[in-house]
Amino acid sequence: MSGRTENFTYNDAITRKFVMATIFWAAVATLIGLWLALMLVRPELSFGLPQLTFGRLRPLHTNAAIFAFAGNAIFAAVYYSSQRLLKARVFSDGLADIHFWGWQAIIVAAALTLPFGISQSKEYAELEWPIDIAIAVVWVLFAVNFFGTIAKRRERHLYVAIWFYIATIVTVAILHIFNNLVLPSGLLKSYPIYAGVQDAFMQWWYGHNAVAFFLTTPFLGLMYYFLPKAANRPVFSYKLSILHFWSIVFIYIWAGPHHLHYTALPEWASTLGMLFSVMLWMPSWGGMINGLLTLRGAWNKVAEDPVLKFFVVGITFYGMATFEGPMLSIKSVNALSHYTDWTIAHVHSGALGWNGFMAFGMLYWLAPRVFQTKKLYSTKLAEVHFWIGSLGILFYIVAIYAAGVTQGLMWRAFDETGRLAYPDFIETVVRIIPMYWVRVIGGSMYVLGILLGAYNIVMTWAARPSKYEEPVQSAPALAPYQGEEPRLIIPFHSTLSPAGHRLRYFAQAAWHRAWERRPLKFTVWVTIAVVVASLFEIIPTFLIRSNVPTIATVTPYTPLELYGRDIYIEEGCYNCHSQMIRPIRAETERYGEYSKPGEFVYDRPFQWGSRRIGPDLARVGGKYPHLWHVRHMEQPTSTSPASIMPPYAWLLEDDIEFGVIQSRVDTMAMLGVPYGEALKSAEEMARAQAQEIAAEIEKQGGRAGLEGKKIVALTAYLQRLGTDLKKKPKVEPAPSEQAPVKTASAGGDK
C-alpha cells in the first residue's frame, strides 16, 4: 500500500504567528474583562464616554475572549498538530498567511465597531454584516487549506484530533451563516430575517453550539494531541475518545434550547434540550477521565512540568463545567440560576479554567519548540503563572457563584404576608457588590498570570536562533486509495451468504474503520448529522403556527419607537436587562404578566437578554412618566441612588438622525412587517411623535427642546414595551391604521 519515501518539511512559521497573536489577545481580552468587572462596582469609570460603557464593551470582551484568544490558540494548535498527524506540510503557505492576517483584521474590525455601538446585539454574534462576510470568507480559506492538507497526507488514518478539527470547521461555518442571515439597512446596520421567538431560537442554537464547536471540540483535539505529546505517552483509551467524539456530534447539537427554559418557547423543545443535556454529562466525563488517566504513572512528571499542570487543571475544569452544564439545564435548577451570575460563574470556569489553561499549557509546550530555543525562558515563571492563575479562578468563581445564588434566592423570596421580600430590585444588587469586589481581585490575579505568560513567551522568542531550521522529514507516500475493504476481524467464511457477510461487515463496524480513513465521507456524515439534528429542532419553531399564537393587539413599532429600539441595541442594554418575564410567581409579582411568544413578532433582533444586572424591562412601558426616564438615563443615581447603571447623558445631547428612519422602516417592511402608512411618511410620523413626547417632558417639569434628541426616541420605545397586551383589540384592524403615532400612557407614577 505504501509508496516511495518522500522528503518534506513543516510550516512552523504560521504556528509562530498564531502563538504570538494568542498571547496578545489573551492579554487584551482579559484586561477588558477586568475593566468591566471594575465598572460594575464603579460605574463612573465609564467617564461619561459612550465607548466605555458596560453595554458596549461587554460584547468586545466576549468576542475577544472567544474569537481572538481562543480562536488564535485553536489555529496555532491546528496548524502545528495536523501537519504532524498527517505527515504533510500545510497545503498552502500563502493561504495560511491570508488566514492569519485576515483573522487579525477581523478582530481589529470588531474592536473598531463594537465600542461605537455597531452591533447586531446577538450574543457572540454581535459583529455587523460586512464583518460577518469577511469571517465567512476567511473561514472558508482556512477550511480549503485544512482539507487540502488532509488530501496530501502521508498517513492513511485520521487521528481523533483531526476528527475534532473537521467537526469544528464544518459546524462553525453552518452556525455562523445561519445565525447571521440579515437584511442590511445601510453599511453598518441590519435587521435579521428572523423575528422574536424564531430569532431567539436561532441565536441560542448558535450560542450553544458555538460553545460546543468553538470552545470544546477544537480544544479536545488540542488535548488529544498535546497531552500525549507533553506526557510522552499515548492517550489512555482510544475507544473512549471515539465515543467522546460521537457523543458531541450526535447529542450536544440537540441541547441548544436549554438556554431558553421558561421563556416563550414551546414546552417540548426545551424538554428535549434538557434530556440531551443530561445525557451529555457521561461522555464528557469519559473524556475527562481519559485525559487524566493518560497521565497514569506519570504524575511525578506533573509535579515538575508546568505544561502538564496546566493541562491537568484545564481538564478538571472541563469535567466541572460539563457536569454543571447539564445540571443548569434541569428546569428547576435553571429557574433559579437563569439571569443570575451563576451562568457567569459557569462560563468562566469553562473559559478561564478549560480554555485558558489548555491554551497556555499548549503555548508553554510549543514556545521552545517553534522558537527553537530548546527550553522555555523561565519554567519558574510559568509555575508562578499556574498558581496565581488557579487561585485567581477560584476567587473569581467562588465569589460569582455566591453572587448568583444569593441574588437568585433574593429575587424569589417572599415574606410571611406572601409579598416579595425584596421588591426593590436594587436591594438585590447592593447585596452582591462585595462579591463583585472579590471578582475584581480574582480577575486581577488571572490577568497578572497572563501578563507573566506573555512576558515568558516573548522572552523565549527573543532567544530564538538567527535563522529557524526546517528539519527535513521523510515518510512513504500514500498509494492512491484503491477503495479496498478493510479486513474483517473475524475472517470471511465461504459458508456465509452474501447477506450474512454484509451483516457481519456491519456488525464489526468495518464500515467505520473504512470511512474514518476517507475524510470526504467522514466530513459529509458529520455534516449530515449536524444539519439533520439542527433541522429537527428548528423547523417546528418556524413552521408550526401554534408555537407562536398571534395576538391581535400587537402592532409594529412606530418609526420613532423603531429608531429608539435601535438605540437600545447600539447601547447594548440587553447586556444588563432582560425583556422576558418567565411564568414563575416571583417574576409575575415583580414584573407583571409573563411574556407571550406573540408579543415578539416584530422584534428584530429579539432583546430577551440573558443576564439581569438590572431589572427586566418587558413591561416597563407606562411604569414611569417620560421625565423619569430622561432623568434616569442622564444620571441613574438621581432616581436610584445605589444604581450601577452607567449614565447615558449623551442621549440628551445627540440628535436623532431622522434621515435614516424611512430606510429602516422600509427594510422592516421588506421583511414583512405591515407598516402601512409609515411606508410613505415615516420621518414625519417620527417627528410628530417626538414633538408630542418632548412637549410632555416639558410639561412634567423637564428640559425644553428635547424633540430632536435621541433620549426622546429611546423613551418612546421604553414606554411602548409590554403595553400591547393591555390594549383593547380593534374590531377591524385595517393595515393602514396599524402604525399610528402612539404615545404610551404616561401614568403609573410610583
Next chain:
Amino acid sequence: MKLSDVMSAANLSFYAEVGLCLFLVVFVTVVVRTFRRGSQAEFDELRRLPLGGDEE
C-alpha cells in the same frame, strides 16, 4: 395555502421525538461497536500517532 399551514396541520412535533430516538440509536450503535473486542490492535496503532510526526 402556505407551507406553514400545511406544516401546522401535519402535527409534526411528534417527529422531533422520533429524530431524537434515531440519533440515540445511532449513537448507541457507535458505542457498542467501539467497545467490541477485537479492534484493539488497530486502535493501539492509532493511539500512538501523536507520538510520531517529528524526526529528531
